[in-house]
Amino acid sequence: MDLVGRVAIPGGTRLAARFTDVPDVPMSRFVLRREAFYWLAILFTFALGTAAGDLVAEKASLGYAVSIAIFGGAIALVAFAHYAFKLNAILVFWLAYILTRPLGASIGDFMSQHDKTYGGLGLGTTKTSYIFLAAILALVVFLSITRRDQRGCARRRGRSARSAR
Numbered sequence: 001m002d003l004v005g006r007v008a009i010p011g012g013t014r015l016a017a018r019f020t021d022v023p024d025v026p027m028s029r030f031v032l033r034r035e036a037f038y039w040l041a042i043l044f045t046f047a048l049g050t051a052a053g054d055l056v057a058e059k060a061s062l063g064y065a066v067s068i069a070i071f072g073g074a075i076a077l078v079a080f081a082h083y084a085f086k087l088n089a090i091l092v093f094w095l096a097y098i099l100t101r102p103l104g105a106s107i108g109d110f111m112s113q114h115d116k117t118y119g120g121l122g123l124g125t126t127k128t129s130y131i132f133l134a135a136i137l138a139l140v141v142f143l144s145i146t147r148r149d150q151r152g153c154a155r156r157r158g159r160s161a162r163s164a165r
Helices: 002-019 029-059 064-085 089-112 124-146 152-164
Strands: none
Touching: 029 064, 029 089, 064 089, 089 124
């Protein structure tokens, strides 16, 4: 792993950058600091997010459905605060990003586990993974076709490019 972390990943990134016309310029301290913060946030949300979902569902004995409601409600509250009170978009992004991990872990546990204490559908990890994969692929295809995730000019350009074919 040490070889992969020190050589293969940075080397692969440099190689990919070379073939995608990314300028070969050393990153500034500011960019490196921002990148380090981003990956640190990713690490913490993955590690602590799953633990938070399990903590609410299992250790607090609330169950998977209540855990889903708590984290889903927290995301809805963040979205409401953004639209109603014009909460900073960057703050909203990070709050929603942090809350999606325990929500996803709770949904995954609810679908895969079957426990009389915490609830669950008992589908198993394989079926649950296939369901998540199908949902993600359906969303990607839907957004690729409709372009509902794009704003203004990008959406208009996509329509005109499709209509020109």
